[in-house]
Amino acid sequence: MIRAIAFTDRRLHREKALPGSLWFMEAEGGESPALWFFCPCGCGDVAHITIGLGAKPAAPPSWSWNGRTDAPTLTPSVRQLNCGWHGWLRDGYWQPV
Ligand SMILES: [Zn+2]
Known part of the structure; x- marks a missing residue:
């Protein structure tokens, strides 16, 4: 599993x-x-996805988010990457399928 560290500074997120x-x-x-x-x-690869607090925004593709930045969970799973990686973000950790 990979820890999903949330940055508050967009520039720092990109630099690191x-x-x-x-980065939320x-x-x-x-x-949304x-x-x-x-x-x-x-x-x-860097990607961005549309999220909604406790619900999937109407316009797909979108994900439901638990509202936490320190231990975020998304549903459904994420497969939005050029490399083909597919997995879940749960309680602040990325887990491959
Ligand atoms: Zn990748």
Whole structure:
């Protein structure tokens, strides 16, 4: 399992580029929040997905988020990466399927 460390500083998140690390983008102007993350596999891919607090936003693809940045959980599983990595983010850890 890979720890999903959440950064509060977007620039630092990009600079460190730690596999599995996160940056949460707050909702703006009625849009859903988003999660930026580096692929847990270490390939360096960075992706962003639309998330909703406790519910999947209407416009797919989207994920339901438990609202925590220190121990985030997403549903369903994440397969949104060029390398083909597929797994779950649960309680702050990435777990391959
Ligand atoms: Zn990867």
